[in-house]
Each structure stands twice: as structure tokens, then as C-alpha cells.
Amino acid sequence: xxxxxxxxxxxxxxLELLTEGIYRHYGLDFxxxxxxxxxxxxxxxxxxxxxxxxxxxxxxxxxxxxxxERLLTHLSINVTAMFRDPTFYRAFREKVVPTLRSHPFIxxxxxxxxxxxxxxxxxxxxxxAGLYERARLYATDMNETVLQQARKGIFAMNVMxxxxxxxxxxxxxxSLSDYYLTRYDYAMxxxxxxxxxxxxxxxxxxDGSFNEFNVIVCRNVMIYFDRTLQGAVxxxxxxxxRRFGVLAxxxxxxxxxTPHEHDYEEIDPIEKLFRRQA
Amino acid sequence: xxxxxxxxxxxxxxxxxxxxxxxxxxxxYPWPVVIVQHRSAEDVGDTLALTLQRAxxxxxxxxxxxxxxxxxxxxxxxxxxxxxIEPEGLALSTEGRVxxxxxxxxxxxxxxxxxxxxxxxxxxxxGASADGAAGAARVKAGGGRLVVQDPATAESGVMPRAAMAxxxxxxxxxxxxxxxHLVRLASKR
Numbered sequence: 001x002x003x004x005x006x007x008x009x010x011x012x013x014x015l016e017l018l019t020e021g022i023y024r025h026y027g028l029d030f031x032x033x034x035x036x037x038x039x040x041x042x043x044x045x046x047x048x049x050x051x052x053x054x055x056x057x058x059x060x061x062x063x064x065x066x067x068x069e070r071l072l073t074h075l076s077i078n079v080t081a082m083f084r085d086p087t088f089y090r091a092f093r094e095k096v097v098p099t100l101r102s103h104p105f106i107x108x109x110x111x112x113x114x115x116x117x118x119x120x121x122x123x124x125x126x127x128x129a130g131l132y133e134r135a136r137l138y139a140t141d142m143n144e145t146v147l148q149q150a151r152k153g154i155f156a157m158n159v160m161x162x163x164x165x166x167x168x169x170x171x172x173x174x175s176l177s178d179y180y181l182t183r184y185d186y187a188m189x190x191x192x193x194x195x196x197x198x199x200x201x202x203x204x205x206x207d208g209s210f211n212e213f214n215v216i217v218c219r220n221v222m223i224y225f226d227r228t229l230q231g232a233v234x235x236x237x238x239x240x241x242r243r244f245g246v247l248a249x250x251x252x253x254x255x256x257x258t259p260h261e262h263d264y265e266e267i268d269p270i271e272k273l274f275r276r277q278a
Numbered sequence: 279x280x281x282x283x284x285x286x287x288x289x290x291x292x293x294x295x296x297x298x299x300x301x302x303x304x305x306x307y308p309w310p311v312v313i314v315q316h317r318s319a320e321d322v323g324d325t326l327a328l329t330l331q332r333a334x335x336x337x338x339x340x341x342x343x344x345x346x347x348x349x350x351x352x353x354x355x356x357x358x359x360x361x362x363i364e365p366e367g368l369a370l371s372t373e374g375r376v377x378x379x380x381x382x383x384x385x386x387x388x389x390x391x392x393x394x395x396x397x398x399x400x401x402x403x404x405g406a407s408a409d410g411a412a413g414a415a416r417v418k419a420g421g422g423r424l425v426v427q428d429p430a431t432a433e434s435g436v437m438p439r440a441a442m443a444x445x446x447x448x449x450x451x452x453x454x455x456x457x458x459h460l461v462r463l464a465s466k467r
Binding site for chain 1: 322323340341342343344345356359360362363364365366369370371372373374385389392393395420
């Protein structure tokens with residue numbers, strides 16, 4: 001065994017001790033996060049804190065709550081943009097919206113909503129489909145900091161051009177700027193668009209189901225979970241979806257090997273839209 | 279866990295380079311070959327995998343999260359995700375770009391080194407950025423091997439040269455000898 005294989009084993013041990021320590025002290029459970037991406041994110045934090053080992057980070061987060069906050073934020077930040085993957089929204093519009101029309105009341109759960117871009121995108125899509133009035137969007141995340149940000153509905157103007165392009169590619173019928181006010185360097189979405197959205201704290205690793213939904217959107221969140229946690233989350237989703245409800249995953253995610261793999265029908269195998277069977 | 283693993287990175291000129299290298303691998307090649315070619319976020323769809331499949335005797339697949347890693351298969355990193363190696367197989371992430379790239383070669387190489395150490399063969403092909411150099415150094419630090427395309431034969435020599443500057447290279451080869459070399463490496467173990 002070369003010294004660096006031993007080094008890798010030691011690093012794996014330190015990572016385990018870090019997640020175990022955080023779980024026991026804070027009750028935050030990262031023990032079943034996918035190890036390769038967790039390792040990278042943890043090292044990013046070790047370097048940002050100007051430390052040299054993962055064990056050093058463990059020491060700091062156990063004794064310094066704010067350091068734990070910083071780590072939590074770092075572990076939960078997700079790359080997101082409005083109408084990211086425009087083809088997803090197109091497919092949703094074409095294949096899911098028609099089936100929502102028959103419902104007097106529509107509940108949609110956005111899982112791991114981060115700073116809210118995906119939720120506001122869905123709100124706009126529903127508005128243009130004439131369905132917003134009867135929709136309730138529940139957007140959850142384990143990180144209260146990003147939730148606070150998401151609630152404000154404020155985004156920097158310098159990304160709105162990219163968002164406007166995405167919006168058009170996603171089949172948007174108007175102009176993205178119709179939906180927000182410009183204030184200095186920021187865009188603030190209209191209150192009318194935020195009215196039916198609830199942003200709430202929820203931790204997939206530890207919390208249970210809280211409602212029955214017509215649609216669950218969980219895109220590029222479970223890629224950060226290991227198979228065990230992913231399986232538990234799929235069980236949660238299955239029991240939180242109404243019959244014939246829709247589950248939306250990220251473009252390169254799969255139901256293969258998950259507990260309810262055969263309980264869904266593929267609505268769109270490329271955009272990963274699935275319908276829960278009876 | 280597989281006995282050996284090839285990880286490969288390329289950007290500018292990559293399509294032709296990959297066709298040539300993959301074309302030289304026989305259907306019996308025992309190891310997995312995991313490839314990151316720099317791609318734009320809009321480059322979605324199967325066309326890259328299908329194009330490479332036409333040149334390759336091994337099954338070529340664009341990776342989905344949590345795909346198992348199996349010998350005798352070629353795996354392509356999808357657009358706008360980083361591709362990582364884990365003990366259980368392949369994983370994706372949506373972290374920030376590295377050298378403006380997602381997928382990034384450094385991310386792939388480094389994760390391979392962590393899991394497979396001396397069993398990794400990293401191959402750096404033609405490319406226009408330094409992505410892959412730090413990852414190559416990490417592979418070498420883990421006891422793995424580094425094969426670099428001869429910059430003189432590369433459409434862009436930037437990437438191979440950056441790898442050569444950052445790490446101890448085991449072989450510098452023209453494109454048409456890389457496939458054969460990978461076959462020899464796999465038959466030795």
C-alpha cells in the first residue's frame with residue numbers, strides 16, 4: 001500500500017468522523033451524502049477556513065456555531081438559475097400541465113429549492129398556463145439562510161439576461177421582465193407571483209412527509225446523496241405523491257435501483273418526468 | 279471495485295482524438311474507460327455517445343448519476359455536470375465550473391485517484407486549457423500512471439503540455455499508439 005493509499009483511507013476516516021460529529025452535536029445528518037462530492041465540498045471548506053485537515057474542520061465546527069453555519073451553507077448551495085434546462089420546462093408545459101387542468105387544486109413540492117429560482121420559474125409557467133390561482137407551491141430546503149433569500153424574490157439584475165434567454169427557450173409567452181420590478185441593481189418579483197408560494201424548512205435526511213402532492217420537483221438534489229439516503233427519499237416521495245402524481249428529476253438522474261423504480265410510468269424519459277401509478 | 283481504470287480528458291480536437299483512441303480498443307478490453315470531454319451546457323442529448331459508439335467496439339454510454347462502473351465499457355461525462363468516481367461507481371455533481379468547464383477533467387482525475395490510487399491510468403489528450411494538469415498530478419501522487427498525447431500531434435498541445443509541466447509523465451505518445459498502450463497496460467495486471 002503506497003503512502004497515498006493510506007492517505008486516502010485516513011481521509012475517508014476523517015470524513016466519517018466529521019459527519020458523525022456533526023450529527024451527534026447538531027443533529028444535522030450528512031452521514032449518507034455521496035462521498036465524492038461531499039469530500040470535495042468539505043475540502044473547499046477546509047481551505048476557506050485556512051485549515052489543513054478535515055479533522056481540523058471538525059474541531060472548528062464543533063466549537064464554533066458560525067463555522068458550522070458556513071459549512072452548512074457550503075454543503076447546501078446548489079447551482080441554480082431561472083428556467084435552467086429550458087427543455088425541462090417545455091416538457092413540463094407540454095406533458096404535465098394538460099393533466100393538471102382537471103384538478104381544482106394543485107399542490108407542488110419543490111425539494112431543495114435553494115434560493116428559489118426554480119420555484120419562481122414554475123410559478124411563471126403556471127401563471128401563463130392559467131393555473132396559478134389554484135396552485136400552492138411548497139418550496140423547502142434544509143438551509144434557513146437560502147430560504148430567507150428565496151422568500152425575498154430578489155435577484156441580481158446581471159443574471160436576468162441569461163434568465164430571460166432561458167425563459168424564452170423554455171417557451172415563455174411574454175417577457176420575463178413582465179414579472180419583476182427593477183430596483184437599482186436588483187430585480188424583485190411581483191408579490192402576485194409570490195402569493196401562492198410557501199418557503200419552509202425541511203430536511204430530507206430527517207424529516208417526514210407533510211402533504212400529498214400532485215407534483216414533486218427534485219432536480220439535481222439526490223445526486224448529493226448516497227444510495228441509502230436516495231432510497232429513503234424515494235420512499236418519502238412515493239408516499240407524498242397522489243396517485244398519478246408527477247415526479248420530476250434532473251436530466252441525468254435515474255430511478256434505476258431505487259425502491260419504487262417500477263411504480264412509475266415514464267412521461268418523458270429524457271427530461272426525467274415520471275407518473276406515479278395506482 | 280474494478281481492477282484497473284482508465285480516465286481520459288480532452289477538449290479542443292477531442293472528438294477525433296477519442297475516435298482514434300477508442301477505435302483501437304478491442305471488445306475484450308477489461309477495464310472501464312471514463313471520459314470527460316469539455317462540452318457546453320447546451321450540448322445535451324446522446325449525439326456524442328452515439329458518434330463515439332460508431333467508432334468503438336465497447337459499449338459507450340453517457341453517464342447517469344449512480345451508474346455502476348463496469349469493465350469493458352466506455353462512459354462519457356454529460357454536459358453541465360461534473361463526473362466523479364466513487365467506490366460504488368459513478369456520480370455526478372453540479373458544483374461550480376473548474377477552468378470554466380463542467381464537466382471538468384481535474385474533478386474526474388482527482389476523484390479517481392482518491393478511490394483507485396495505483397490502479398488508475400490517466401490519459402490527457404488534445405485540449406486548449408490547463409484543466410487536467412492538477413488532476414494528473416494527483417493521479418501520480420496516488421501511485422497511478424499518466425499517459426499524455428504527444429503535443430506535436432495534438433490539435434491543441436496546451437492541455438498535454440500543462441499535464442507534462444505539472445506531473446511526472448509515464449508515456450508521451452502519438453495518438454495512434456495510445457490505444458495499443460492501454461491494451462498492453464490492462465493485460466499486464
